[in-house]
Amino acid sequence: xxxxxxxxxxxxxxxxxxxxxxxxxxxxxxxxxxxxxxxxxxxxxxxxxxxxxxxxxxxxxxxxxxxxxxxxxxxxxxxxxxxxxxxxxxxxxxxxxxxxxxxxxxxxxxxxxxx
Amino acid sequence: xxxxxxxxxxxxxxxxxxxxxxxxxxxxxxxxxxxxxxxxxxxxxxxxxxxxxxxxxxxxxxxxxxxxxxxxxxxxxxxxxxxxxxxxxxxxxxxxxxxxxxxxxxxxxxxxx
Numbered sequence: 130x131x132x133x134x135x136x137x138x139x140x141x142x143x144x145x146x147x148x149x150x151x152x153x154x155x156x157x158x159x160x161x162x163x164x165x166x167x168x169x170x171x172x173x174x175x176x177x178x179x180x181x182x183x184x185x186x187x188x189x190x191x192x193x194x195x196x197x198x199x200x201x202x203x204x205x206x207x208x209x210x211x212x213x214x215x216x217x218x219x220x221x222x223x224x225x226x227x228x229x230x231x232x233x234x235x236x237x238x239x240x241x242x243x244x
Numbered sequence: 245x246x247x248x249x250x251x252x253x254x255x256x257x258x259x260x261x262x263x264x265x266x267x268x269x270x271x272x273x274x275x276x277x278x279x280x281x282x283x284x285x286x287x288x289x290x291x292x293x294x295x296x297x298x299x300x301x302x303x304x305x306x307x308x309x310x311x312x313x314x315x316x317x318x319x320x321x322x323x324x325x326x327x328x329x330x331x332x333x334x335x336x337x338x339x340x341x342x343x344x345x346x347x348x349x350x351x352x353x354x355x356x357x
Contacts, residue, residue: 161344172334172348173287218286222344229294230302231277231336232346236286 141241148209150238152202152219159221163232164193164204166215173218176204206240214242247271248349250335256355263322265352267335269315275338276318277346278302278310280331287334293318325356 142148154162160181165173179186179193179202186193192205202219216239220232247270257263267276275294279287279302289302291310299310307329309321322329332353336346 163345170351172350175345175347178343178345220287224342224344229275229292230300231275231279231289231292231338232344233289234279234287236284 138236139239139241141243142209143243144209144211146209148204148206148213148240150204150206150217150219150240152204152235154200154202154219154221154235156221156223156233157200158223161222161224162193162195162202163220163222164191164202165218165220165234166213167218167237168215176217209240209242211242211244214240216240248335248337248347250333250349250352252352253350254353256357257325258357259326260324263325263354263356265320265333265335265354267318267320267349269318269337271337272315273337273339274315274341276312277336277338278308278318278320279334279336279348280304280329281334281351282331290320290333322354325354327356330354330356 163178164176166176167173177188177191177193179195184195190207194203216237218234218237220234222232249268251266277292278290281287288304290308293299293312311319332351334351335349339345
């Protein structure tokens with residue numbers, strides 16, 4: 130069936146470096162994509178989202194890139210800090226078709242920050 | 245800010261017993277969701293609701309039922325809990341009709357012995 134997945138389960142980066150977390154999706158009907166951050170023992174928290182009519186969107190220290198040709202999504206975190214240590218999930222939906230049935234999540238990437 | 249309260253936050257029960265998890269929201273959002281989270285599987289949708297008494301199944305609905313008798317409460321019931329239902333359960337609300345963003349609660353950890 131359709132699925133959203135991630136290339137790497139764990140990503141280790143040096144504090145201060147930039148982090149890039151990748152995500153592949155297979156549902157060509159998806160028109161909405163979102164990244165969540167989940168810290169240990171907490172619920173997922175919204176980071177940034179992007180619609181299919183865009184290929185880039187920037188937030189505070191984060192950028193999401195969407196390549197619809199190869200069905201690829203990435204999250205870039207600039208100047209990674211210890212507080213960025215968490216599991217990051219991508220998710221997708223088809224909101225223009227109603228979207229009542231929520232988001233489909235990938236399995237997550239654990240970002241580890243090395244001092 | 246959107247507010248979600250999940251209860252109980254932690255529960256240990258035995259196989260075969262019924263369990264109900266409650267999700268309470270304070271802002272009259274129409275759409276509510278129950279997800280489960282397991283290592284290696286990410287978050288998977290169990291059931292969702294698009295209004296009072298309007299619910300539908302998600303990807304992993306077997307063994308679960310839901311009810312929504314009023315806007316603010318969405319209940320998830322395990323009629324006869326099994327060890328495979330040991331998981332962390334998250335409730336979520338959709339913040340607006342023109343976005344897919346979901347706001348999540350803090351989770352309910354259920355252990356079935």
